[in-house]
Amino acid sequence: MRLEDFMNASPVNFFAVETIKKCLCEAGYKEWRAEETCPEVKEGDKLFVTKNGSAIFAFHMGKKTLAEGGMRIISAHSDSPCFRVKPNAEIKCEGGLVKLNTELYGGAIMSTWMDRPLSLAGRVVLASAEGNITEPVVRLVRIERPILTIPNLAIHFNRQVNDGVALSKQKDMLPVLTTQLSVSGERGAVSGGILKNLVAEELGVDAGEILDFDLYLYDTTPAQRVGLYGELIQSGRLDDLSMAHAGMEALLTETDTPEVTKCLAIFDNEETGSQTKQGAGSPFFASLVQRLVARQAEGDGFEGFAMCVEKSFMVSADNAHAWHPNYSEKYDPTNHPVMGGGPVIKYNASQKYLSDAVGASVFMQACKKAGSPYQTFVNHSDVAGGSTLGNILSSSFPVKGVDMGNPIWGMHSARETASVQDHENCIKAFAEFLK
Numbered sequence: 383m384r385l386e387d388f389m390n391a392s393p394v395n396f397f398a399v400e401t402i403k404k405c406l407c408e409a410g411y412k413e414w415r416a417e418e419t420c421p422e423v424k425e426g427d428k429l430f431v432t433k434n435g436s437a438i439f440a441f442h443m444g445k446k447t448l449a450e451g452g453m454r455i456i457s458a459h460s461d462s463p464c465f466r467v468k469p470n471a472e473i474k475c476e477g478g479l480v481k482l483n484t485e486l487y488g489g490a491i492m493s494t495w496m497d498r499p500l501s502l503a504g505r506v507v508l509a510s511a512e513g514n515i516t517e518p519v520v521r522l523v524r525i526e527r528p529i530l531t532i533p534n535l536a537i538h539f540n541r542q543v544n545d546g547v548a549l550s551k552q553k554d555m556l557p558v559l560t561t562q563l564s565v566s567g568e569r570g571a572v573s574g575g576i577l578k579n580l581v582a583e584e585l586g587v588d589a590g591e592i593l594d595f596d597l598y599l600y601d602t603t604p605a606q607r608v609g610l611y612g613e614l615i616q617s618g619r620l621d622d623l624s625m626a627h628a629g630m631e632a633l634l635t636e637t638d639t640p641e642v643t644k645c646l647a648i649f650d651n652e653e654t655g656s657q658t659k660q661g662a663g664s665p666f667f668a669s670l671v672q673r674l675v676a677r678q679a680e681g682d683g684f685e686g687f688a689m690c691v692e693k694s695f696m697v698s699a700d701n702a703h704a705w706h707p708n709y710s711e712k713y714d715p716t717n718h719p720v721m722g723g724g725p726v727i728k729y730n731a732s733q734k735y736l737s738d739a740v741g742a743s744v745f746m747q748a749c750k751k752a753g754s755p756y757q758t759f760v761n762h763s764d765v766a767g768g769s770t771l772g773n774i775l776s777s778s779f780p781v782k783g784v785d786m787g788n789p790i791w792g793m794h795s796a797r798e799t800a801s802v803q804d805h806e807n808c809i810k811a812f813a814e815f816l817k
Contacts, residue, residue: 385805386605388627389617393503393600395436395460395650396522398623402438402630402648406430409634411440416666420673426639431670435505435520436460436650437660439670440633444643447678448671449686451642452693454816455781456629457662458700459652459771462619463488463794465495465555467502467597472575473556478563480576481556482530484599488653492549494796495599499528500557504597506581518593523584528602530557557599601796613722613802620790620798622652624805625699628788632812642693644816652700652771662771668778695744696783697815698736698772699808701800702726702759704789717760719789721801724755725808728770728785735785736772745784745815752814754807757789 383405392398407413411428414421421429423443430440437460444451465484473481486492503524510518532555537543549555559576581597582589605617626648633646651661659666668687675690676683705718719726727742728735749756761767772785788808791799 389605398460420677434660440646442644444640448690453643455645455696457647458625463490465599491795496534500530506595621701628808635813656774662775665778698785700770701787719757726757734769736783741784748815749811752810754811
């Protein structure tokens with residue numbers, strides 16, 4: 383699947399996981415539901431597990447058992463900074479205008495969300511037909527037409543806007559849903575509001591069946607090539623769905639049974655710290671591996687799990703900051719990756735990244751064998767950087783590894799920019815690593 387198609391099919395985390403799931407199924411992977419007994423696994427088997435509908439873990443079992451050979455893992459995350467719709471979201475204003483009450487998810491560059499064609503996507507929860515309250519019905523919903531916008535304040539009322547203005551999440555960033563409440567609001571007022579009726583129509587259900595929802599704003603502008611030669615790609619959510627896509631493509635490139643097990647691990651909630659049941663801070667991934675090891679060992683498998691961890695290696699794939707031609711002073715003088723220069727190995731002395739010399743050398747060799755260039759990134763010593771899921775996962779799965787990513791501009795903007803060549807090289811390097 384082309385990156386542009388993957389991005390356009392994945393407006394939020396739930397849809398990203400659903401897209402990956404469909405690609406895995408088409409490639410012969412079978413779903414293992416975590417609440418069921420671990421299936422018997424043999425070399426060549428392909429299986430995947432989802433968690434919360436927003437994280438997914440795929441395994442292509444190798445000729446060696448997990449205890450004998452460990453795993454080669456590519457990890458990334460499905461979430462991106464955005465705005466989440468609050469409960470009781472409709473705020474009625476003068477002139478029949480309705481705006482939605484939202485809250486910020488992650489560290490978005492908020493101003494980039496203004497004056498854009500926006501819409502809603504996420505999941506909706508309906509009452510269970512069987513009456514089992516612990517197993518409600520979950521449906522994905524995506525409104526493809528632009529129905530929202532966050533209007534900027536005119537410069538005439540804010541003369542300092544180009545000097546830098548502090549934005550309030552609660553005041554400035556609320557999207558407008560409609561200016562014609564008098565036209566559509568009477569029907570909405572009867573059974574729970576315009577928003578609930580809108581979602582009900584999209585799903586073809588009665589509004590009264592909707593119990594709750596997790597809905598997020600997304601930019602409806604499709605992913606597209608930019609640059610004089612189309613050498614760049616611009617899209618929302620490149621951080622980190624471009625790495626999830628590269629990992630998936632590499633996993634599916636080679637169909638023969640690998641020597642050691644290949645794994646794609648896509649976690650959720652990295653942008654808010656990973657401390658959720660579907661995040662890298664959860665023991666869920668480790669428990670999956672423990673269960674697979676125990677199944678292969680036909681017993682407890684504790685010793686085998688420890689051996690698997692020690693023999694495994696993980697590429698923690700999360701995008702890096704490309705050198706920006708207008709802000710060179712923000713970058714380290716000798717470690718600032720450029721667009722088109724290849725995948726980036728990320729280092730941090732305070733251990734915010736997983737990389738060390740041993741881990742970095744593994745990925746360097748994969749790049750060389752794949753014919754891909756590679757670059758290095760270290761923060762300017764006076765500029766604080768972010769972190770990612772690699773070292774967080776190490777608390778429950780202390781694996782050797784490296785943190786890397788492709789260089790992008792505008793990280794956490796509503797529209798990020800990356801190099802097409804870097805993405806192609808990344809897929810080649812990932813495929814070489816998984817061999």
